[in-house]
Amino acid sequence: xxVEHPAPGLKSALDHLPRPxxxxxxxxxxxxxxxxxxxxxxxxVRVVDLERSIDDEAARExxxxxxxxxxxxxxxFDDGERFDLVLAWDLPNYVGRERWPAIARRIVERLQPAxxxxxxxxxxxxxxARPCLYRIVEGGLLSEEIVSTAVAPAPRWPHAEIEKLHDGxxxxxxxxxxxxxxxxxxxxxxxxxxxxxxxxxxxRRAR
Amino acid sequence: MWKRENEPVPNPHPSAPxxxxxxxxxxxxxxxxxRMPTPVAASRAVIGPSIELTGELSGxxxxxxxxxxxxxxxxxxxxxxxxxxxRVSAEVQARVLEIEGExxxxxxxxxLIVLRKSARxxxxxxxxxxxxxxxxxxxxxxxMEPKRALATGTGAPATGPRPLxxxxxxxxxxxxxxxxxxxxxRAS
Numbered sequence: 001x002x003v004e005h006p007a008p009g010l011k012s013a014l015d016h017l018p019r020p021x022x023x024x025x026x027x028x029x030x031x032x033x034x035x036x037x038x039x040x041x042x043x044x045v046r047v048v049d050l051e052r053s054i055d056d057e058a059a060r061e062x063x064x065x066x067x068x069x070x071x072x073x074x075x076x077f078d079d080g081e082r083f084d085l086v087l088a089w090d091l092p093n094y095v096g097r098e099r100w101p102a103i104a105r106r107i108v109e110r111l112q113p114a115x116x117x118x119x120x121x122x123x124x125x126x127x128x129a130r131p132c133l134y135r136i137v138e139g140g141l142l143s144e145e146i147v148s149t150a151v152a153p154a155p156r157w158p159h160a161e162i163e164k165l166h167d168g169x170x171x172x173x174x175x176x177x178x179x180x181x182x183x184x185x186x187x188x189x190x191x192x193x194x195x196x197x198x199x200x201x202x203x204r205r206a207r
Numbered sequence: 208m209w210k211r212e213n214e215p216v217p218n219p220h221p222s223a224p225x226x227x228x229x230x231x232x233x234x235x236x237x238x239x240x241x242r243m244p245t246p247v248a249a250s251r252a253v254i255g256p257s258i259e260l261t262g263e264l265s266g267x268x269x270x271x272x273x274x275x276x277x278x279x280x281x282x283x284x285x286x287x288x289x290x291x292x293x294r295v296s297a298e299v300q301a302r303v304l305e306i307e308g309e310x311x312x313x314x315x316x317x318x319l320i321v322l323r324k325s326a327r328x329x330x331x332x333x334x335x336x337x338x339x340x341x342x343x344x345x346x347x348x349x350x351m352e353p354k355r356a357l358a359t360g361t362g363a364p365a366t367g368p369r370p371l372x373x374x375x376x377x378x379x380x381x382x383x384x385x386x387x388x389x390x391x392x393r394a395s
Binding site for chain 2 (some may be wrong): 015020021030038039047048053
């Protein structure tokens with residue numbers, strides 16, 4: 001089932017995408033609707049399909065067990081490759097709080113100074129067991145497809161933690177949709193003349 | 208090594224019969240896969256499922272791959288279809304590329320690249336139009352501005368998929384990329 005929801009932050013991010021010649025990093029799977037949209041924008045798109053890549057890499061013994069060392073394999077870029085727009089839709093919940101900071105660091109260092117990082121995070125107590133699929137319907141409208149009927153507990157990501165997890169970025173705009181998905185547009189703090197927040201530290205369990 | 212077909216070939220996509228390349232309307236990539244602009248009765252070479260080929264392949268007719276190919280395929284004036292059983296580890300250059308099977312390598316389409324829902328592709332796609340059906344697995348870069356791709360090096364001839372960081376370091380130490388047989392079997 002697909003339901004369309006407003007995504008004002010995405011509209012803003014897409015409006016600022018250079019045309020032609022924009023560069024987009026999509027951490028989700030390759031979806032025809034999104035590729036067709038970026039074709040119209042004459043953008044170059046790198047598709048990572050992060051969740052499936054993590055599953056694939058986990059099955060490979062040759063990859064180091066340390067997560068930090070896996071990330072360059074999962075997000076392998078060309079030398080000097082930078083992105084005007086990064087899309088991470090409904091992924092942080094599934095990658096997890098312990099793993100996401102390394103992904104975030106990799107993305108932040110590859111985001112153009114004036115680039116935007118568009119993030120969707122489900123904020124309810126539960127979430128589908130698998131990430132939803134999102135398709136661009138228009139610049140400010142996203143179609144959400146729930147592909148899993150099973151549900152799982154959803155981690156809570158407060159707004160402040162989202163910014164802390166993305167060192168050097170700030171979220172000047174955020175929008176909570178009626179479907180329980182928080183939309184963030186993260187940009188370099190320097191663009192807004194703001195000091196970057198402190199680097200996030202992983203939580204320690206109380207003994 | 209492979210058989211030639213001078214008579215109409217059974218269409219692997221009943222829903223997408225071949226059609227003339229003239230003025231095809233723009234299709235919704237998810238609801239109406241584009242019709243392949245292949246001449247109806249064009250001759251077509253077939254690499255069958257039991258065939259394994261290593262080397263550089265060029266010629267003057269369309270190609271259908273159901274076997275395994277490693278190396279390079281250069282048919283810039285013709286279409287190349289990798290069937291559901293096809294396994295290609297090669298750089299492929301064609302006018303129209305349609306992928307149903309597995310490809311590990313860069314694809315260059317003069318007009319169009321289509322990844323069907325059963326496709327598994329890892330590499331870069333360079334073509335003015337790229338269509339990806341839902342269900343297709345793809346990891347890599349899509350550039351629909353071929354001139355830009357050539358300028359940035361994405362479109363430069365390559366010998367295989369983008370190496371991982373560890374592979375990059377080993378290559379810089381002197382090891383060569385995938386070997387390509389000196390023999391260059393002709394498809395025509």
